Amino acid sequence: MLTCDHYHMPTSLADALAMWHEAPDGARLVAGATDILPWAREGRAGDVHLPAMIDLSRVPELDGYAIENGRIRLGANIVYQQFLTDQTLRTLLPCMPYCSIWFADDQIREQATLAGNIVNASPAADGTPPILAMNGEIEIARLEAGDIVHRTVAVGEFVKGPGATDLQPGEIVTAVTCDTLEGYGGSFQKVGQRRSLVISSVCAVACVKLNEADATVADIRLALGGISPVPLRLSKLEQMLTGKRLTREMIKEAARLPADLVASRTRREYRRVVVRGFVEAAIEDALADCGAALPNAKTRETEHV
Amino acid sequence: MSDQTQSDLQLEFQINGRSMKRRARPHQRLLDFIRDDLALTGAKEGCGAGECGTCSVFVDGKLVKSCLMPVAKANGTKIETIEGLTGWGGDLTPVQKAFHKTGASQCGYCIPGMVMAATSALRENPKADIEEIKERLGGNICRCTGYTKIFEAVEMARDVLSGESNAAVLDADGPGKSYIGNNVRRLDAPSKVAGRLRYAGDMVMPGMLHMQVLRSPHAHALIKSIDTSEAENLPGVACVITADDVPGEDGFGVFVHDQPIMARGRVRYVGEAIAAVSADDVLTAARAVSLIKVEYEPVAAVFDAEEAMQNGAPVVHDYAPDNIVKHIPIRKGNVEQGFAEADLVVEQTYETQPVEHAYLEPEAGIAYVDHDDVVTVVSPSQNITHHRHMLAKIIDKPINKVRFIMSPVGGGFGGKEDMIYQGMLALSAMKTGAPVRLVYTREESIISTAKRHPARITYKMGLKQDGRITAVSFRMICDGGAYGLSTEGVMRKAAILSCGPYNVPNLEIDVYGVYTHNTPSGAFRTFGAMQSQFATESHMDICAEKLGLDPFEIRRVNMMRDGAVTHTRQELGSVSMGRVLDAAEKASRWEAGPAGMRGQQRTDLGGDDTRPPCTLGARFRKTGDDDRQEVA
Numbered sequence A: 001m002l003t004c005d006h007y008h009m010p011t012s013l014a015d016a017l018a019m020w021h022e023a024p025d026g027a028r029l030v031a032g033a034t035d036i037l038p039w040a041r042e043g044r045a046g047d048v049h050l051p052a053m054i055d056l057s058r059v060p061e062l063d064g065y066a067i068e069n070g071r072i073r074l075g076a077n078i079v080y081q082q083f084l085t086d087q088t089l090r091t092l093l094p095c096m097p098y099c100s101i102w103f104a105d106d107q108i109r110e111q112a113t114l115a116g117n118i119v120n121a122s123p124a125a126d127g128t129p130p131i132l133a134m135n136g137e138i139e140i141a142r143l144e145a146g147d148i149v150h151r152t153v154a155v156g157e158f159v160k161g162p163g164a165t166d167l168q169p170g171e172i173v174t175a176v177t178c179d180t181l182e183g184y185g186g187s188f189q190k191v192g193q194r195r196s197l198v199i200s201s202v203c204a205v206a207c208v209k210l211n212e213a214d215a216t217v218a219d220i221r222l223a224l225g226g227i228s229p230v231p232l233r234l235s236k237l238e239q240m241l242t243g244k245r246l247t248r249e250m251i252k253e254a255a256r257l258p259a260d261l262v263a264s265r266t267r268r269e270y271r272r273v274v275v276r277g278f279v280e281a282a283i284e285d286a287l288a289d290c291g292a293a294l295p296n297a298k299t300r301e302t303e304h305v
Numbered sequence B: 001m002s003d004q005t006q007s008d009l010q011l012e013f014q015i016n017g018r019s020m021k022r023r024a025r026p027h028q029r030l031l032d033f034i035r036d037d038l039a040l041t042g043a044k045e046g047c048g049a050g051e052c053g054t055c056s057v058f059v060d061g062k063l064v065k066s067c068l069m070p071v072a073k074a075n076g077t078k079i080e081t082i083e084g085l086t087g088w089g090g091d092l093t094p095v096q097k098a099f100h101k102t103g104a105s106q107c108g109y110c111i112p113g114m115v116m117a118a119t120s121a122l123r124e125n126p127k128a129d130i131e132e133i134k135e136r137l138g139g140n141i142c143r144c145t146g147y148t149k150i151f152e153a154v155e156m157a158r159d160v161l162s163g164e165s166n167a168a169v170l171d172a173d174g175p176g177k178s179y180i181g182n183n184v185r186r187l188d189a190p191s192k193v194a195g196r197l198r199y200a201g202d203m204v205m206p207g208m209l210h211m212q213v214l215r216s217p218h219a220h221a222l223i224k225s226i227d228t229s230e231a232e233n234l235p236g237v238a239c240v241i242t243a244d245d246v247p248g249e250d251g252f253g254v255f256v257h258d259q260p261i262m263a264r265g266r267v268r269y270v271g272e273a274i275a276a277v278s279a280d281d282v283l284t285a286a287r288a289v290s291l292i293k294v295e296y297e298p299v300a301a302v303f304d305a306e307e308a309m310q311n312g313a314p315v316v317h318d319y320a321p322d323n324i325v326k327h328i329p330i331r332k333g334n335v336e337q338g339f340a341e342a343d344l345v346v347e348q349t350y351e352t353q354p355v356e357h358a359y360l361e362p363e364a365g366i367a368y369v370d371h372d373d374v375v376t377v378v379s380p381s382q383n384i385t386h387h388r389h390m391l392a393k394i395i396d397k398p399i400n401k402v403r404f405i406m407s408p409v410g411g412g413f414g415g416k417e418d419m420i421y422q423g424m425l426a427l428s429a430m431k432t433g434a435p436v437r438l439v440y441t442r443e444e445s446i447i448s449t450a451k452r453h454p455a456r457i458t459y460k461m462g463l464k465q466d467g468r469i470t471a472v473s474f475r476m477i478c479d480g481g482a483y484g485l486s487t488e489g490v491m492r493k494a495a496i497l498s499c500g501p502y503n504v505p506n507l508e509i510d511v512y513g514v515y516t517h518n519t520p521s522g523a524f525r526t527f528g529a530m531q532s533q534f535a536t537e538s539h540m541d542i543c544a545e546k547l548g549l550d551p552f553e554i555r556r557v558n559m560m561r562d563g564a565v566t567h568t569r570q571e572l573g574s575v576s577m578g579r580v581l582d583a584a585e586k587a588s589r590w591e592a593g594p595a596g597m598r599g600q601q602r603t604d605l606g607g608d609d610t611r612p613p614c615t616l617g618a619r620f621r622k623t624g625d626d627d628r629q630e631v632a
Helices: A013-022 A087-092 A096-101 A114-120 A128-133 A235-241 A248-254 A257-261 A268-289 A297-303 B030-037 B082-086 B094-102 B111-124 B130-136 B148-161 B189-193 B229-233 B282-291 B335-341 B384-394 B422-432 B442-448 B487-496 B529-547 B551-558 B577-587
Strands: A002-008 A028-030 A048-055 A065-068 A071-075 A137-144 A147-154 A159-161 A172-179 A185-191 A202-210 A217-225 B009-015 B018-024 B056-059 B062-065 B078-080 B209-215 B221-227 B237-241 B273-279 B293-298 B324-332 B344-351 B364-369 B375-379 B402-406 B436-439 B455-463 B469-481 B507-515
Touching: A013 A048, A013 A137, A013 A147, A013 A172, A065 A087, A087 A096, A096 A185, A096 A202, A114 A128, A114 A172, A128 A202, A128 A217, A185 A268, A202 A268, A217 A235, A217 A268, A235 A248, A235 A257, A248 A268, A257 A268, B018 B030, B030 B056, B056 B111, B062 B111, B078 B082, B082 B094, B082 B111, B094 B111, B094 B148, B094 B189, B111 B130, B111 B148, B111 B189, B130 B148, B209 B282, B209 B422, B209 B442, B221 B273, B229 B237, B229 B282, B237 B282, B237 B422, B273 B282, B273 B422, B324 B487, B335 B455, B335 B469, B335 B507, B344 B529, B364 B422, B375 B384, B375 B422, B384 B402, B384 B422, B422 B436, B455 B529, B469 B487, B469 B529, B487 B507, B487 B529, B529 B551, B551 B577
Parallel strands: A002 A048, A028 A048, B009 B078, B209 B436, B375 B402, B469 B507
Antiparallel strands: A065 A071, A071 A172, A137 A147, A137 A172, A185 A202, A202 A217, B009 B018, B056 B062, B056 B078, B209 B273, B221 B293, B237 B273, B324 B507, B344 B455, B364 B375, B364 B436, B455 B469
């Protein structure tokens, strides 16, 4: 059970940073709280007592999103459900509806934040691979001589390993920024032990843009989660496929390459097989999402007897 | 934990249309607050980890899981619980009526959450199609109904709400000439769909104490000493009990009474109860549990049933030095001769795993001693009469001074047949004179209660070229875990049903239930037959493949027909196996032929009666792009 002495809900970033700066050892920041509560149970952390919890959900500076120069700044209070319900986010971040629909369930998505998911730095985090694929950065705030100071760090450098990030004492993540990918097709593949509410064993994300003239690949973004301590961007594969007019055979061949990246501690062989299928499916589904005439999952099923 | 430094929260909010101002503890979850402080028990706690959805409530119009929401987050919000959908005594909503109509409530424990999720789905999208409905209900688990009736209810409610159907479809169908073959609404459904039915964990009594249990971290250890003094001295603690507090003959079990109320001198599995604390609140009881000092001497343990049968294996119970709970042998015909006549003999070993019942209602109970000194236990026990007789002996009372009341069972499936915790409640109520309640956490339920027996089955079958079975040797070793519970009965049924609905002229069956230091195994739906049928049907498929026969064909060759005699000599008047096979073959659009004969393209996919691969994204799938985004 999770217990605490104090539960704070600051209503400005300055207050939040001041509270966090002065918080006693062991205090925790809270966003959606959908991970910290199950964490403090038998089998994970067990009974946990915290001197203080600082809840960021009422800090207005962390709300909403803003678009500028081909980038979007997603406030740290953005919850997963918004990637499904907000038409602008759906258009600009075409892989996020697919990622979001596989994330937990409708109820938890109303609470759980993208920023919180990334900060937890689980190797299985669903939100990190898409953000990595979209050249994401983490915006961080701290107090310096009473002033709020920001810094940004690329998401690939922010997530250091399981549960480990670049976040320094006194710092709070205020936003996630990434490319806007309007006109791209997006897809997200995930497998876990069941459909809803499950942690990924493997997940894969793809965003693809085709040149209108000849249907060659103008840009492609690929990333994998769940197969190593940190999510992986498949840059080599992206380079290989850019400029090509993709056939199913080419995609199938290309999908063989990332299997060697699997570095998980468990179920390596299984994950290698899944990675191959997922990279192939992610690319095909993303192409289908931007209108290419490629088979979908149902047709794929009838073929592989 | 430091009470003095804890700062209470001041909350102002609206709940079910009523404005309120309340204090709350900083660590409370919204679920604790609405259940314990506001006495609204329609929202349940099924898992405490956001997995099951029994606790769903609306906060500012959005459905959330109240077990994942710190109560502070509800400050200034509008909360709506299942009680708020109708108001007290109000008419059921169309969603609730539809659940009543389609029979979408069985144990009912998940149903308030399901009704809330269905209500949310139709509020978010009044035109949601079935795929979207399934997706939006994805965060809620039901263990009884199989979901079909629930989805049917949501579609019915959707059509009534949109005006597409007449509201009269929600009314009861008349029974016509007979109740048989007609839909009859459940009498108890209104209380379930409205969240009014109180399960044991919803019940409160004045002066009630809360129990927490100290459990063994060892699979097998001697208990050298238990020091409860510090726990007993903690303010707020009313009593601590151990095996020493049992006044009578300590032992329970469905067949053999080998399990003490709490570990007596020795623990035999991880999770076994050692001591129980009753205190003013759960937190104090939990803190007291952490103050109990137990000195253990770990000793050799055995975790594999076959190993436990070997000479020299650690002995689990002194009364059974061979560790055998029960051996059920069955013999028929001449097995040696049967194998000699066979054209093909196939031998294979099958293993099944322990399975948790995972009823949505974790174990809970409340016990008190009434004005006539009757020790009363209220719990979702599936076997109250037997429990009553056992408890009378254990607490050394005449039978008329022991009473069991069966509270609504929020799913049992056999898992609530064992008197795992009722004894601790009775003893604590007797010791304190106060009502005492224990509500298991999901983790506690999983670690300490019975599982389906894991089995290892060595199957040897002799067959003629045409598929006829000539002989079977069937040896099944089941891990009964640390205590007997229902093992004997499960072994009996596994043996009786071992070879399935097939004629076997010569057979030898040996089924063993064996003690180990694993979590005890007990009753679970099918009671042993699932394990043996898994082996039998898998074996039939393997034999069919080896003989080049269609799997349906080999079954038809061997199936029992009207007038058949089972291998335990029961004559069967009528046998429906042939019709079952015909129906299964047709419904599965079976492509006839032996295994390995399928063509390039599957033709058995996508029928009306099949479930397509997991589909997500119904709410944003592009038009004309129906199945593009299905993910296999």
